[in-house]
Amino acid sequence: MEIKSKKLKGKRIIYAITGSIACSEAIKIARELRRHGAEIIPVMSREASRVITPYAFEFASGNKPITELSGKAEHLIKADLMLIAPCTANTIAKIANGIADNAVTTFALANKKILVALAMDESMYKNSVVRKNIEKCKNRGILFIEPKMEEGKAKMADMEVIVEAVIRAIRKSIDKKLLIIGGNTMEAIDSVRAITNFSSGKMALALIKEAYERVASIETWLGNIDCPRFIKNCKKFRNIEELISLINNAGKYDAIINCAAISDFIVEKRKGKIESGKELTLKLYPAPRINKMLRNHTKKLIIFKLDERKRLIERAKKRMKEDGANYVVANPIENIGSSEGEAYIIGKKIKKIEGKKEEIAEYVINLI
Numbered sequence: 001m002e003i004k005s006k007k008l009k010g011k012r013i014i015y016a017i018t019g020s021i022a023c024s025e026a027i028k029i030a031r032e033l034r035r036h037g038a039e040i041i042p043v044m045s046r047e048a049s050r051v052i053t054p055y056a057f058e059f060a061s062g063n064k065p066i067t068e069l070s071g072k073a074e075h076l077i078k079a080d081l082m083l084i085a086p087c088t089a090n091t092i093a094k095i096a097n098g099i100a101d102n103a104v105t106t107f108a109l110a111n112k113k114i115l116v117a118l119a120m121d122e123s124m125y126k127n128s129v130v131r132k133n134i135e136k137c138k139n140r141g142i143l144f145i146e147p148k149m150e151e152g153k154a155k156m157a158d159m160e161v162i163v164e165a166v167i168r169a170i171r172k173s174i175d176k177k178l179l180i181i182g183g184n185t186m187e188a189i190d191s192v193r194a195i196t197n198f199s200s201g202k203m204a205l206a207l208i209k210e211a212y213e214r215v216a217s218i219e220t221w222l223g224n225i226d227c228p229r230f231i232k233n234c235k236k237f238r239n240i241e242e243l244i245s246l247i248n249n250a251g252k253y254d255a256i257i258n259c260a261a262i263s264d265f266i267v268e269k270r271k272g273k274i275e276s277g278k279e280l281t282l283k284l285y286p287a288p289r290i291n292k293m294l295r296n297h298t299k300k301l302i303i304f305k306l307d308e309r310k311r312l313i314e315r316a317k318k319r320m321k322e323d324g325a326n327y328v329v330a331n332p333i334e335n336i337g338s339s340e341g342e343a344y345i346i347g348k349k350i351k352k353i354e355g356k357k358e359e360i361a362e363y364v365i366n367l368i
Contacts, residue, residue: 002035007167009037014082016104019047022086022119022156030060032163045104066103075110080170082111086119086156089130096133115169117145117156125154164230167213174215176254176368180207183223184261185239190270199261200337201225206361221246240287247293255300255368263287291323302327316346327367
């Protein structure tokens with residue numbers, strides 16, 4: 001089995017499934033959690049075993065599912081987290097009211113840290129009784145992964161969303177409010193053309209994922225890249241003007257990380273579509289310095305600087321001083337579009353980091 005990370009290494013997860021057709025997705029979810037190093041203790045309700053076989057869940061989880069409790073008091077097994085995915089309206093009602101009449105609900109009564117991924121018909125999900133039961137569970141400290149609303153159903157969230165929520169529930173340890181700005185800008189030449197850059201946004205996505213897993217509150221502002229599905233607080237911008245508007249309406253953050261590839265120039269835009277086939281001269285104006293504006297909204301500012309290797313450190317130090325940043329992450333231009341590379345973290349000292357962008361992201365999040 002492919003190993004993706006060690007984020008859940010040494011962690012034990014009780015993975016319970018209930019009688020929804022969505023429990024067929026549990027096979028993929030269990031295996032994905034194991035790819036991140038988790039030990040899975042599988043638990044099935046009787047109804048779940050009618051949808052998928054215990055053998056299939058055993059294959060996925062690596063352990064024989066618990067379907068009935070015995071004198072071994074299996075429900076008292078110690079774990080870092082209990083995941084119930086999918087969780088039906090019936091099971092939520094039982095947990096909310098302290099009923100323990102099967103393996104899943106008994107485990108839920110014995111565990112404090114529980115994460116629930118709901119799955120049911122939309123009309124059931126919106127029913128006032130179900131909403132009250134969900135609130136009862138939340139008041140008890142149970143965490144919820146909201147369903148996706150499709151085809152009149154409150155379907156269980158996608159695997160990526162559930163796995164990230166599990167990792168967040170276990171790894172989250174930084175009680176900060178963080179803003180991450182990523183992607184690139186496009187400055188219009190005319191009504192159909194623009195100047196931009198080759199930024200892929202991979203570094204921003206790596207930072208967002210690492211931050212979501214570890215930081216209490218995260219907001220993202222993104223240019224050309226799509227927001228990950230597990231991020232709820234995401235705003236978009238296309239150009240510097242829209243980005244400045246976001247800054248002007250922003251609140252305060254404990255830290256801001258700006259890794260966006262923002263244009264250094266603004267074009268003198270022309271109306272309509274410029275006729276093709278002729279020589280064209282563009283007039284460019286220096287763009288406003290975004291980092292200086294961000295400085296007023298945070299106690300800690302971490303910025304990125306991309307440049308040619310021979311002058312990278314010198315330019316990065318200069319930018320840090322000019323923009324009032326606490327740290328600069330300096331990247332050689334060879335990093336553009338790559339999934340790995342090198343970076344220099346410049347603060348009071350200089351530290352070189354080499355590896356995947358996920359590894360660089362982990363170090364950067366440590367700085368906040």
